[in-house]
Amino acid sequence: MATVGQKVVLITGCSSGIGLKIAVLLAKDENQRYHVIATMRDLKRKDKLLEAAGDTYGKTLSLLTLDVCSEESVKQCINNVKDRHIDVLINNAGIGLVGPLESIGIDEMKKVFETNFFGVIRMIKEVMPDMKKRRSGHIIVMSSAMGLQGVVFNDVYAASKFAMEGFCESLAVQLLKFHVKMSMIEPGPVHTEFEMKMLEDVSQKEYPGADPDTVHYFKKVYLPSSVDIFQTLGQTPDDIAKCTKKVIEASSPRFRNLTNPLYTPIVALKMADETGGLSVNAFYHLLFNLGGLMHISMTVLRWMTCGCLRSRTISPN
Ligand SMILES: NC(=O)C1=CN([C@@H]2O[C@H](COP(=O)(O)OP(=O)(O)OC[C@H]3O[C@@H](n4cnc5c(N)ncnc54)[C@H](OP(=O)(O)O)[C@@H]3O)[C@@H](O)[C@H]2O)C=CC1
Numbered sequence: 001m002a003t004v005g006q007k008v009v010l011i012t013g014c015s016s017g018i019g020l021k022i023a024v025l026l027a028k029d030e031n032q033r034y035h036v037i038a039t040m041r042d043l044k045r046k047d048k049l050l051e052a053a054g055d056t057y058g059k060t061l062s063l064l065t066l067d068v069c070s071e072e073s074v075k076q077c078i079n080n081v082k083d084r085h086i087d088v089l090i091n092n093a094g095i096g097l098v099g100p101l102e103s104i105g106i107d108e109m110k111k112v113f114e115t116n117f118f119g120v121i122r123m124i125k126e127v128m129p130d131m132k133k134r135r136s137g138h139i140i141v142m143s144s145a146m147g148l149q150g151v152v153f154n155d156v157y158a159a160s161k162f163a164m165e166g167f168c169e170s171l172a173v174q175l176l177k178f179h180v181k182m183s184m185i186e187p188g189p190v191h192t193e194f195e196m197k198m199l200e201d202v203s204q205k206e207y208p209g210a211d212p213d214t215v216h217y218f219k220k221v222y223l224p225s226s227v228d229i230f231q232t233l234g235q236t237p238d239d240i241a242k243c244t245k246k247v248i249e250a251s252s253p254r255f256r257n258l259t260n261p262l263y264t265p266i267v268a269l270k271m272a273d274e275t276g277g278l279s280v281n282a283f284y285h286l287l288f289n290l291g292g293l294m295h296i297s298m299t300v301l302r303w304m305t306c307g308c309l310r311s312r313t314i315s316p317n
């Protein structure tokens with residue numbers, strides 16, 4: 001149970017990756033400022049978290065079951081929190097989806113929106129009214145750089161994060177009136193099970209319905225470049241946990257928080273040309289004309305990361 005003065009932080013999707021690392025970082029805070037409620041949809045997957053949490057479990061860390069795709073599970077979880085009092089809600093649970101559009105069924109796409117978009121909305125609808133009543137609270141959403149700039153063959157995943165960005169950008173204004181803060185965290189590639197699941201998924205699928213040219217561009221052009229991007233620019237889940245802690249602890253937290261200065265130029269292309277031509281064409285050339293030279297292209301992009309862009313990124317250090 002939280003002690004007086006401790007902030008209650010509830011995090012979704014803590015069985016692995018970024019959610020697990022945020023839970024552990026906050027639970028291990030040296031001044032014990034947080035009581036972390038780490039949630040996951042299947043408590044059978046709790047071992048990795050508990051191992052990392054060490055003796056904080058039962059002290060500054062507790063566990064609850066929560067499936068963001070089930071309204072009943074969301075309600076039950078929040079009703080199990082003492083006085084339903086949550087100071088910081090971290091919406092982290094999410095799933096990816098990559099591949100040629102022609103081979104993805106509508107049901108698979110709906111699952112992505114059920115988790116990444118409606119999952120967050122279910123949580124906010126359950127927690128926000130109490131925060132508004134108390135005139136305090138902080139809602140954090142693990143968005144993505146893909147919530148600001150789409151990436152080829154990630155059409156539906158990017159759309160789910162764009163939807164979240166639009167939703168939160170609208171809601172943040174109302175919440176400000178009630179002194180409830182809202183922040184988006186926007187990482188580029190991060191080495192977690194998310195990346196592993198994507199590669200595993202791709203190795204198993206045949207992509208029925210997509211023509212041979214598209215499958216070729218996906219498997220032989222996009223995938224190697226994507227692996228390269230993860231290798232050259234990838235951050236660790238610890239980096240993202242540190243950025244998130246900074247956002248929680250800021251006196252005036254920013255609404256948008258890109259975490260990766262090396263990825264920021266890719267997002268900045270869009271801001272530099274409101275017609276969209278620059279980003280669409282740059283992505284086209286990076287992928288189809290410079291694919292084999294991805295390392296060099298990324299070095300050029302690094303040069304483009306001038307100080308002003310770096311200062312727009314929240315750094316883990
Ligand atoms: N890795 C990356 O490159 C990036 C990731 N992100 C975002 O970060 C967030 C965390 O992803 P990451 O840590 O990388 O990936 P992981 O796959 O390691 O973690 C995702 C977590 O979400 C959980 N989850 C999935 N569906 C549900 C559900 N219905 N209810 C509750 N929990 C669920 C998973 O639980 P289970 O174990 O049960 O499947 C898991 O704990 C996601 O929102 C993702 O979109 C953003 C930018 C980049």
Ligand SMILES: CC1=C(/C=C/C(C)=C/C=C/C(C)=C/C=O)C(C)(C)CCC1
Pocket residue numbers: 143144145146151152187188189190222225226229266283286287
């Ligand atoms: C930048 C870039 C590429 C790939 C970017 C990737 C793969 C980003 C992944 C981001 C993730 C995983 C976000 C999660 O939310 C391409 C298309 C290979 C080539 C053109 C430049």
